[in-house]
Amino acid sequence: MILPLSRSRRSAARVLTGTLAAGLVFTGLYPWVEVPKASADTQYVVNGTFTSGVSGWKTNSKQQSISHVANGRNGGAARLSATTGPAGSVLNDQKSTLTNVAAGQTFTATAWVKAEEPGMGGHLRVRAVGNDGVDTHREYFHLKDTNWTKVNFTFTNTRAGADFDLNVVAYDLAVGTGLLIDDVKLTPGTDAVDADPNDQIGGYLTEGGTYSKIGIPSEGAYFGATVGSNGDPSSFEQEVGGKLGIRRTFYSPTQVDWAVDNAKTDIASKRIPWISFKLPHSWNDMAAGKGDAWAEDLVAKLDALQGPVWLTFHHEPEGDGPIKDWVAMQKHLSPIVKSSDNIAFATILTGWHQVSGEEQYSLENTWPGDGLVDIVGFDVYNYDETVKDGKVRGTSPMDTYFQEFEAFSAKHDVEWGIGETGINNEAAASDPEWMQRTYDQIVNRGGIAMSYFNTHLNSSTTWEITDSLKTKQFGEVLKDSTKIK
Known part of the structure; x- marks a missing residue:
């Protein structure tokens, strides 16, 4: 590997x-x-x-x-x-x-x-x-x-x-x-100070190995999902036959307490909570410090939890505003997040824009700087058998993306993972090995997470897992994936 x-x-x-x-x-x-x-x-x-x-x-x-x-x-x-x-x-x-x-x-x-x-x-x-x-x-x-x-x-x-x-x-x-x-x-010698939480052991993994205080696994990749609209994932876990290794949830700036409660529940259930927030002010205003009080309150509440949390601000920024303002916002908020000892600072991009899109969205142009980010995430979907403008779409092989992410990860000494992915019902039927193959590719490329977008919200096709075939496919990957012990 x-x-x-x-x-x-x-x-x-x-x-x-x-x-x-x-x-x-x-x-x-x-x-x-x-x-x-x-x-x-x-x-x-x-x-x-x-x-x-x-x-x-x-x-x-x-x-x-x-x-x-x-x-x-x-x-x-x-x-x-x-x-x-x-x-x-x-x-x-x-x-x-x-x-x-x-x-x-x-x-x-x-x-x-x-x-x-x-x-x-x-x-x-x-x-x-x-x-x-x-x-x-x-x-x-x-x-x-x-x-x-x-x-x-x-x-x-x-x-x-x-x-x-x-x-x-x-x-x-x-x-x-x-x-x-x-x-x-x-x-x-030592001077009674805390070491980098990324290097401190937070606990052990079910398949062997350890994870750091901010949740970075020493081996393998967490496998999990977004479930519905931030609801209780326990019913879905019963259907697929096991606990999720990671759970993605999404919040507005006024939903801090809800996010903290969900993160607390996830930690107690041995899931890594990976949470995304939209912001109370524009990217430019956040970079200038206007939202510091909001961010400090959020970080303080998450810091009080007894386990790792992955935190993202405004995922998939491409097309939502001047990308340089988004990068400046990430630079400014990073030290606030890193004042904690259990929160990983994660950015999330679409992946497609970085590999195939405009130069302004390249991996380098969207990078806040070495040492500021613990995990860079990407939302890469399988568009086989989907329709756009009356035409059936295809997708580049997923590993084409993962190869780019692996190289960027090594260059900038940062972890990487998949924050969202999905396959529609028709493609899952014609390529039943896709979910396992994709997870294995992520692990082999050094990725540390794969989260499936199991919801009908903001979905352009049947990403949601509603049939027995995709339920079985998901459960088979989950069974042998990395989890907190």
């Missing part, structure tokens, strides 16, 4: 590691690698306090700027800004903060950040660059005020001989404003 980079990264993180003797670590790949000794007050970052300047630091392009200011926490600080904007900006160490780091060592990264204007977002990250690939460890922040805020996280290096690239990233800085940064540190 061909796996995307992110799935390979999770496998690498599970390499057997154990301490054999003081100062020695054994890994399944590199035995007897010596761990450098360090005291409790060891600090590896060069000029992380910016006392007298910004030496040792750089930005990533001429459109970004770094300067020294006096109003730091205890003296000087770095000010990160954009010369053209709004644009992302990166405070980057000029030389790797650490080099040739052995696998198995644990570190804590810390930075203090302050927004010159409320609403700024970004993340602190360490890129562990090894000969066999790159692991990115990060912690997100969303600054509601202009006070100094501490950002930190603990991670364990899994790449033998890695060089550490340390950055503070700011999203969409407007010209004339900036992000202040101070007291950047990288220290050995």
